[in-house]
Amino acid sequence: MKTKQYHVEFEPIGRRGECPSDESLLEAAHRLGIELVSLCGGRGTCHRCKIQVLSGKASSPTASEQEHLTPEELANGYRLACQAYPLGDCTVHVPAESLTAPQRTQVEGQQVKVTPNPPVRAYNIEMSPPSLSDLRADAERMVQALNQQRGVSCRSVDTEVLRGLSPLLRSWDWKAQLSVRGAEVVAVLPPASAQLGLAIDLGTTKIAGYLVDLGSGETLAAQGIMNPQISYGEDVIARLSRVSRSPSGDTGAQKLVVEAIDRLAADLCAMIEARPENIVEAVVVGNTAMHHLLLRLPVDQLGRSPFVPAVSGPMDTKVRDVGLHLAPGAYLHTPPNIAGFVGGDHVAMLLATDMPRRNGLVLALDIGTNTEVALVRNGEIASVSCASGPAFEGAHIKDGMRAAPGAIERLRLVDNSIEYQTIGGQPPVGLCGSGILDAMAQLYLAGVLDKSGRLGDHPRVRSRAGQREFVLVSEEERDGRPAICITQGDIRELQLAKGAIRTGINVLLESTGCSEQDIEEVVIAGAFGSYIDVSSAVTVGMLPPLPLDRFHQVGNAAGTGARLVLTSMGKRSEAQAMARRIQYIELTTAPQFHDTFIKATQIG
Numbered sequence: 347m348k349t350k351q352y353h354v355e356f357e358p359i360g361r362r363g364e365c366p367s368d369e370s371l372l373e374a375a376h377r378l379g380i381e382l383v384s385l386c387g388g389r390g391t392c393h394r395c396k397i398q399v400l401s402g403k404a405s406s407p408t409a410s411e412q413e414h415l416t417p418e419e420l421a422n423g424y425r426l427a428c429q430a431y432p433l434g435d436c437t438v439h440v441p442a443e444s445l446t447a448p449q450r451t452q453v454e455g456q457q458v459k460v461t462p463n464p465p466v467r468a469y470n471i472e473m474s475p476p477s478l479s480d481l482r483a484d485a486e487r488m489v490q491a492l493n494q495q496r497g498v499s500c501r502s503v504d505t506e507v508l509r510g511l512s513p514l515l516r517s518w519d520w521k522a523q524l525s526v527r528g529a530e531v532v533a534v535l536p537p538a539s540a541q542l543g544l545a546i547d548l549g550t551t552k553i554a555g556y557l558v559d560l561g562s563g564e565t566l567a568a569q570g571i572m573n574p575q576i577s578y579g580e581d582v583i584a585r586l587s588r589v590s591r592s593p594s595g596d597t598g599a600q601k602l603v604v605e606a607i608d609r610l611a612a613d614l615c616a617m618i619e620a621r622p623e624n625i626v627e628a629v630v631v632g633n634t635a636m637h638h639l640l641l642r643l644p645v646d647q648l649g650r651s652p653f654v655p656a657v658s659g660p661m662d663t664k665v666r667d668v669g670l671h672l673a674p675g676a677y678l679h680t681p682p683n684i685a686g687f688v689g690g691d692h693v694a695m696l697l698a699t700d701m702p703r704r705n706g707l708v709l710a711l712d713i714g715t716n717t718e719v720a721l722v723r724n725g726e727i728a729s730v731s732c733a734s735g736p737a738f739e740g741a742h743i744k745d746g747m748r749a750a751p752g753a754i755e756r757l758r759l760v761d762n763s764i765e766y767q768t769i770g771g772q773p774p775v776g777l778c779g780s781g782i783l784d785a786m787a788q789l790y791l792a793g794v795l796d797k798s799g800r801l802g803d804h805p806r807v808r809s810r811a812g813q814r815e816f817v818l819v820s821e822e823e824r825d826g827r828p829a830i831c832i833t834q835g836d837i838r839e840l841q842l843a844k845g846a847i848r849t850g851i852n853v854l855l856e857s858t859g860c861s862e863q864d865i866e867e868v869v870i871a872g873a874f875g876s877y878i879d880v881s882s883a884v885t886v887g888m889l890p891p892l893p894l895d896r897f898h899q900v901g902n903a904a905g906t907g908a909r910l911v912l913t914s915m916g917k918r919s920e921a922q923a924m925a926r927r928i929q930y931i932e933l934t935t936a937p938q939f940h941d942t943f944i945k946a947t948q949i950g
């Protein structure tokens with residue numbers, strides 16, 4: 347059947363565009379830059395992409411929609427965007443809860459002092475202008491002046507730099523600042539310009555960006571944003587499968603993230619009154635999937651067993667090759683990946699926490715949708731990746747939400763009543779990861795939850811829709827709005843998440859013949875890890891039962907590592923040498939994996 351084009355308008359965002367009849371409303375929304383939630387990557391199973399068709403015709407509701415939307419909703423035009431295709435011009439309303447929520451994004455990390463030794467150096471030079479007795483070309487004139495005046499041996503000028511060179515040299519009266527990387531000029535700037543670097547921690551859900559002075563190594567501005575790719579699926583596997591399923595190789599996911607990094611770079615520059623053209627080097631650290639999607643490397647093999655990366659070595663790519671708009675000849679450096687699910691962000695975290703130089707037995711975790719765990723014994727590093735899933739991000743939890751205003755982030759059960767604290771002090775709307783963990787720990791300590799995770803009796807426990815739930819904030823306390831609860835199903839989901847992390851820790855300990863009591867320090871990195879109450883994590887058995895003073899929450903260590911790699915060639919080499927030495931252990935092939943996991947899902 348011939349494809350037709352229809353005009354679709356999304357309200358209240360005000361985005362509109364042409365939508366072919368064989369493109370779902372979800373795909374159209376993503377193409378138009380609308381961040382509709384799609385946890386399942388468009389398979390019709392998560393029911394989070396709900397929209398309302400206000401006018402115009404769309405395809406008939408599918409079985410999945412008939413099952414999950416009420417008859418009233420269907421009668422009022424509510425649809426799952428991934429299941430609905432336009433059959434004419436349409437106006438579509440996007441409810442706020444179907445959009446990816448802005449989230450508190452952490453950029454803070456430990457400052458690690460390092461003597462700057464950046465890959466790009468700035469040289470100010472002066473040239474004599476051309477004349478009838480000096481007919482040298484502009485580029486040769488510039489390179490000769492550079493080599494003579496600054497004692498370097500530069501040999502080439504980036505082609506894109508050459509394209510803008512001649513008018514610039516003339517407008518600056520033959521004075522310029524050259525940014526030189528190795529033997530290549532990668533940028534030509536006005537004399538005495540800022541020479542900046544951009545470090546990015548590209549997470550599955552969040553992107554942290556840092557603008558750094560390459561000369562001093564000082565961080566000048568930092569900001570966190572959501573990764574808009576989340577609209578392609580909440581976890582890495584959903585995202586990879588969505589991209590792999592696209593017949594022509596979906597570049598939309600890559601474009602989304604590149605545009606976000608470009609916007610982030612522009613915002614960071616605006617904070618210090620600089621321009622993105624002053625950014626002469628960029629470093630991006632991320633898990634292997636984020637790395638491959640950014641660099642447009644093949645991901646099909648990454649999403650299926652045995653989960654092999656296309657490339658694991660460090661890479662230097664022109665930023666323009668990935669679509670970024672920084673200095674014209676700037677490079678993007680990505681540190682090495684370790685395995686299919688352990689990427690350069692893990693290397694950056696280990697580098698920032700100085701793991702190769704640690705004595706004794708140290709455990710380092712970066713908790714996220716995917717949790718990487720390393721066990722370091724006298725500088726020898728073994729790492730695993732645990733599929734902890736998005737439960738601690740609030741997904742798959744009935745009243746779960748991201749760490750946004752109104753999320754309960756701390757919680758205590760005191761004499762049958764609940765004391766809680768929300769982000770921003772706003773009225774409670776749901777539970778974020780740290781609140782979920784607290785709730786589980788408090789219920790266990792009060793004897794409401796047993797070791798197997800079964801919810802027992804308590805004045806706050808009730809049955810709704812066939813399952814037991816513990817009421818944290820009641821309907822009355824919310825002025826008639828639905829209660830905020832933690833259900834038996836939520837507890838099961840959390841047991842799987844915390845069990846995955848503890849299994850990773852236990853398998854590492856078994857593989858090295860160490861016991862948990864031998865662990866001298868536990869370093870917890872990452873946004874979620876920084877906000878959790880460690881005692882709750884120990885109570886539920888996510889972390890080993892060690893004295894609390896052995897735990898250290900270090901913030902975004904991957905972001906700190908990215909900055910080290912950006913400003914120091916020494917640290918860049920160290921990262922490469924360390925990556926070669928990391929022993930990667932595939933969790934699922936470890937002996938006793940199944941038994942260890944079953945045991946680790948127990949509470950306590």
Ligand code: FES
Pocket residue numbers: 372383384385386387388389390391392393394395426427428429
């Ligand atoms: S149900 Fe539509 S994206 Fe999941």
